[in-house]
Amino acid sequence: MRTAGGLPWGKVPGELSARVPAERRGPGRGRDSVRLLVSHGTEVSHHGFRELPRLLRAGDVLVVNTSATLAAAVDxxxxxxxxxxxxxxxxxxxRWAVEVREPDGRGTTRARAGGPAQTEVRLPGGARLVLEEPLSRDGGGNGDGTGHGRGGRLWWARVAGAPVDRVLSEHGRPIRYSYTERDQPLAAYQTVFALPSPDGAGSAEMPSAARPFTARGVAELVSRGVWLAPVTLHTGVASAEAHEPPYPERFAVPEASARLIGAARAGRGRVIAVGTTAVRAVESAVGPDGVVRAAGGWTDLVVTPERGVRVVDGLLTGLHEPQASHLLMLRAVAGRAAVDRAYAEAVRERYLWHEFGDVHLLLPHEVPR
Incomplete structure (x- = not known):
């Protein structure tokens, strides 16, 4: 298991888990009524998310993920x-990469051993799923020809008897974990940037850093001269138990977005990714010359402090568990001291964690050029 390494603030207290969406925590609240922790290097300040437009400046580019969330959990x-x-x-x-889990009696699930090969799972509507091989780095393959994957937890499977998109739309629900209070409608897991894909592709789990954005907030950003550069990265399921690094995922960086990012870097604008998925997508489109160009396909890039970031100047993201591999990416963007300082402050000030929680904006003191 790859982890981000020990953090000085230790385990996140259970009461700091966001159990329901912000708009369901009381009257008059909206998606954008979450808190915003801002890091300029190791300097930390506290804000509401609605203050974001005035914390950015004209010429900045926000890289946003347009992947829609799937109703990816099926009994x-x-x-x-x-x-x-x-x-x-x-x-x-x-074939589909799937994880077969067992109900925990509380409306969520717990891990179970996968396999063996040819295990058949009966699904609603007459569909059948057959496990074929594990996603193993030493032989299983991942369906994209790269040979990467995960052994044991995730398996490649074929579905017969009904198209998968129909199974999900008619019988699926959003994936949720035990820290949430109850099932939420699929709409609660869609961001304002989500665009349904014509081929039914999407994310198994919400690109949640963008969840607090509203149409009104986006309009204010644009009116202040902040640009939006849409990209797509379809996320797979995370491991609630093992905190594994991500496996290969589909992504696309369009030509128009690549040009916007290039223009920001040529001027005084900052390239700020909204979510770790946006970082992975845009950093996967960087050429040897440091220029972002239109790109797409599969990416197996894992952004670490050793690899660093080549294009991204800042990052807007949720708050992650201390063992999560996402923290390696945060350190690649802002440095370990900045991340440790911010997370210690987030615990002290009782920020909320996970996909319905508060958010963190990491910015440099100065944009390196």
């Missing part, structure tokens, strides 16, 4: 045993 049975299938990623060969 099924292996023989007489109830299970829950989390649909993660569709490979080029039509």
């Amino acid at each position: 099924g049975r292996i023989g007489a045993t109830p299970v829950v299938v989390h649909f993660s990623t569709c490979g080029d060969d039509g």
Whole structure:
């Protein structure tokens, strides 16, 4: 298991988990009524998310992920045993990477051993899912030809009897974990930037850093001269238990967005990624000359402090568990001292964690050029 390493603030207290969306925490609240922790290097300040437009400046570019969230959790049975299938990623060969979990009696799930090969899972509507091979770095393959993946937890599977998009739309629900209070409608997991894909592709889990944005907030950003550069990265399922680094995911950086990013870098604008998924997408489109160009396909890039970032100047993201591999990316953007300082302050000031929680804006003191 790869982790971000020990953090001085230790485990996140359970009461700091955001259990319901912000707009369901009381009358008059909206998605944008979350708190915003801002780091300029190791200097920390506290804001409301609605202050974001005045914290940015004309010429900045926000890189946003347009991937829509799928209703990726589907009940099924292996023989007489109830299970829950989390649909993660569709490979080029039509198979799906899936995780088969077991119900925990509280409306969420816990991990279970995958396999063996040829295990059949009966799904609603007459569909059948057959596990074929684990996503193993030493032989399983991942459906994209790279050979990467995860052994044991995630498997490649084929679905027969009904198209997967129909199974998800008619019988699926958003994936949720035990820190949340109850199921929420799929709309609660869509961001203002989400665009349904014609081929039914999407993210198994919400690109949640963009969740607090509203149409009104986006309009204010644009009116202040902040540009939006849409990219797409379809996220797979995270590991709630193992905190593994991400496996290969589909991404696309359009030509228009690549040009916007290039213009910001040529001027005085900062390139600020909204979410770790946006960082992965745009950093996967950087050429050897440091220029972002239109690109797409599969990316297996893992951004670490050793690799660093080549284009991204800042990052807007949620708050991550101390073992999460996402923290390696945060350190690549802002440095370890800045991340440690911010997280210690977030715990002290009782910020809320996870996809319905508060957000963190990491900015440099000066943009290196």
